[in-house]
Amino acid sequence: MLIASPDTIAAIVQQIPRGRVLRLGDLRATLAVTHGATYTCPMTTGIFLRMLAEDVDRAGTGDDMPWWRVVRDDGALLDRLPGGTAAQQRRLERDGVVVPTAKRLRVAAVADLSWRPDDARPSASVTNGLPTAP
Numbered sequence: 001m002l003i004a005s006p007d008t009i010a011a012i013v014q015q016i017p018r019g020r021v022l023r024l025g026d027l028r029a030t031l032a033v034t035h036g037a038t039y040t041c042p043m044t045t046g047i048f049l050r051m052l053a054e055d056v057d058r059a060g061t062g063d064d065m066p067w068w069r070v071v072r073d074d075g076a077l078l079d080r081l082p083g084g085t086a087a088q089q090r091r092l093e094r095d096g097v098v099v100p101t102a103k104r105l106r107v108a109a110v111a112d113l114s115w116r117p118d119d120a121r122p123s124a125s126v127t128n129g130l131p132t133a134p
Contacts, residue, residue, distance in 0.1 A: 002037035006048045016069040020115035025073045057082040073111030
């Protein structure tokens with residue numbers, strides 16, 4: 001199991017293109033594959049993502065580190081990031097990502113908008129950040 005650092009998370013998050021999102025499971029799977037691990041700890045990944053987002057938000061350098069482009073696996077927005085789901089929704093919509101207003105905010109068509117670094121794609125399929133047999 002990989003315990004990712006804020007720096008390893010930042011290295012991936014800063015690559016997310018405008019108009020795309022990265023699912024947490026794909027973030028964890030990419031980290032695991034990149035570092036030769038079976039899987040990445042979901043708890044510490046979430047904590048370090050939040051710390052990264054808070055630091056960037058406080059410093060006012062958010063455009064270089066688009067933390068708001070990370071969403072739950074089902075497209076739901078993350079309420080523990082700076083400003084909560086409302087701030088994440090505003091930033092995603094500024095990027096051109098549709099977030100319909102509903103009881104629980106989700107990115108519309110999350111499967112179509114999902115992004116993952118090409119060089120870190122595992123050869124086996126991945127479910128919830130855990131590699132599965134091909």
